[in-house]
Amino acid sequence: MIEGFSSRVTRAMQMAGMNQNQLSLAVDVAPTTIADMRRGKTEPRYTTVFKIAEALSVDPVWLATGKGSPQAIPSEILADLTEVAIVGGVQAGVFSEALSFSGDVRLAVPKLPYSHIFGLEVRGDSMDLAYSPGSFVICVPLASYTNEVKSGDHVVVERQRRGEYEYTLKEITRDLAGRVWLNPKSTNDTHQPIMLDGETPADDPFEIVGIHSVVVSDYRLKR
Numbered sequence: 256m257i258e259g260f261s262s263r264v265t266r267a268m269q270m271a272g273m274n275q276n277q278l279s280l281a282v283d284v285a286p287t288t289i290a291d292m293r294r295g296k297t298e299p300r301y302t303t304v305f306k307i308a309e310a311l312s313v314d315p316v317w318l319a320t321g322k323g324s325p326q327a328i329p330s331e332i333l334a335d336l337t338e339v340a341i342v343g344g345v346q347a348g349v350f351s352e353a354l355s356f357s358g359d360v361r362l363a364v365p366k367l368p369y370s371h372i373f374g375l376e377v378r379g380d381s382m383d384l385a386y387s388p389g390s391f392v393i394c395v396p397l398a399s400y401t402n403e404v405k406s407g408d409h410v411v412v413e414r415q416r417r418g419e420y421e422y423t424l425k426e427i428t429r430d431l432a433g434r435v436w437l438n439p440k441s442t443n444d445t446h447q448p449i450m451l452d453g454e455t456p457a458d459d460p461f462e463i464v465g466i467h468s469v470v471v472s473d474y475r476l477k478r
Contacts, residue, residue: 261295263318267311267325281310301361305338308363315363316474322389323474336363339393341374345411345424364393364472371399372471375411375424381439381446382424385409386473392424393472400469412437412451413467422467425449 268278275293279286282303291297299307301319308315313325315336338361362374374393377386386392394411397404404410406428414421425437439446451464 259295260298260318260321261293263321263325264289264292264307267307267313267318270313270325271311273311278307278310282306301338304361305363315361319361337366338362339364339372339374341376341391344376344378345392345422346379362391362393362474364474367393367395367471369395369399369401369471371396373468374474377424380443381441382409382426383442384440385426386424391474392470393474394468395471396468397466400471404466404469409470410437410466411468411470412464414464424470427451427466 268274273281275286275289279289283306284299284303288297288299292299304319305315308318311318314323317323317325340361364374372393372395374391377390377392378388380388392409392411404427408427410425410427412423412425414423423437426440428436428438430436435451437449437451439448451466
């Protein structure tokens with residue numbers, strides 16, 4: 256079970272040997288703000304979480320989400336990180352509707368050469384050979400992706416059906432005939448490839464399928 260944010264803050268303070276007043280000075284907030292965090296009365300904005308992580312020399316991903324390890328990260332490494340918003344979840348297996356989360360969840364990832372990036376939590380098992388459920392993929396919208404999408408790339412695919420948008424995560428490949436396929440990478444053999452430009456079913460004439468974004472990095476949970 257993942258411990259709560261208040262418990263993680265207290266644990267990180269103990270690991271760093273830092274008291275409440277010292278932490279408040281380090282992150283430039285009132286001591287009462289730190290006390291409220293430790294009592295679970297409030298959670299800080301993501302910018303404050305990063306400041307706290309840097310002050311306590313812990314992994315900001317762990318501090319923000321409880322996932323991963325609190326292992327200390329040197330400040331020179333933190334300087335090479337950038338923050339990415341986790342905007343929602345994507346179902347690896349079937350198309351699902353939501354690409355949105357409530358709240359303000361952020362991860363620290365190595366700096367990437369793209370102006371627009373966002374994160375998605377992976378759900379389902381059709382890509383579990385690549386990403387354990389609960390892992391995060393860091394994506395670039397197709398319109399902002401500066402490289403050619405090639406076989407082996409992982410993509411988020413968008414489907415519009417009767418005015419609703421649905422999404423799924425797959426690996427893209429091209430066969431010798433030039434057809435584009437969306438392939439699972441799964442321990443579950445019920446998941447089968449989907450032809451990206453295949454014929455739409457007769458009973459679903461308004462379905463449109465296309466690449467929404469390309470996975471450029473990830474934060475994988477250990478299997």
